[in-house]
Amino acid sequence: MSARKTNDSGIVVIGLGRFGCHLAGSLLQLDHQVLAVDRNPERVQRWSEQLDRVVQADSTEEGALRQLGVADFKRVVVAIGGSVEASVLTVLALTELGIPQIWARATSEKHAKILASVGAHHVIFPEAETGERVAHLIVSKMLDFIEFGDDFAIAKVRVPAAMVGRPLRELAPTERYGVMVVGAKLPGERFRYAGPDTVLERESVLIVEGSIGQVQRFAGLG
Known part of the structure; x- marks a missing residue:
């Protein structure tokens, strides 16, 4: 899968925890190509057969994201939930890449404010919104x-x-x-x-x- 060929319909999901995996799966069911990124090799191995393209990388590093072709995508979801620092640094890296739509998972109101302040365009709370619902909002014009x-x-x-x-x-x-x-x-x-x-x-x-x-x-x- 070439990122340049899928920058209109393709979506990057960073973080393959429970929420990220459900979100990626829902996006695939909606016929969108997904590039999934996680720094944990065990998670990458576990989901490599179920998702389009799964790669191991440190998403907090702008250079690593650029090498993966993330800059060619219009929509990226930061689904990291275990580390506030990693999610914030990832949003910062995506902002530097000029991603038009950055969706970021928040685990608290304070986390949400930080994500918004560093460049996240949409902040989501997966405990209240399932991956399926968020997937529909990302790929459609529904408000x-x-x-x-x-x-x-x-x-x-x-x-x-x-x-x-x-x-x-x-x-x-x-x-x-x-x-x-x-x-x-x-x-x-x-x-x-x-x-x-x-x-x-x-x-x-x-x-x-x-x-x-x-x-x-x-x-x-x-």
Whole structure:
């Protein structure tokens, strides 16, 4: 697998603890190529047959990451949980490489603040958010979502540009896309329930419901 060929769809996962492995597996199920990195040779050996590409390296070293081609990827997840120092230094190294999207695991609020201050664009708490849920957010345009089982989800998405200024009755999102628009919200305002006569305004955030696939495709329209 060449990093330069996968920089659009490929994702780097650094740290193969429980969370990192579940996240990498979920991303693979979503048909994204994964470069997994861990400094522990036993973990690398253990997951080498299950993941796309697993390499042993010290992720705190910018030069090591550059040699692996990490700089060619647009999205990197720092899933390190056992060492606050290692996770922070890894985020610093990724920042130096100019990675556009750095997702980092935090184990406490203080840890989260440090990660954000050194360059993490998204800070996540895996104890509250499973690897599967985070994987969906990373690879889609959904702003947030909750899965209720049986392939049903409620998601927060930006209003697609083509739907601005038109009422839901005319747009017929249920018939066209399989999703129901439950509510809409403008910046600085509260969510309001949506009905057939609701006109979607620019910069609105919508609450929609449907299957995970349907809400992902709807979010992708924007």
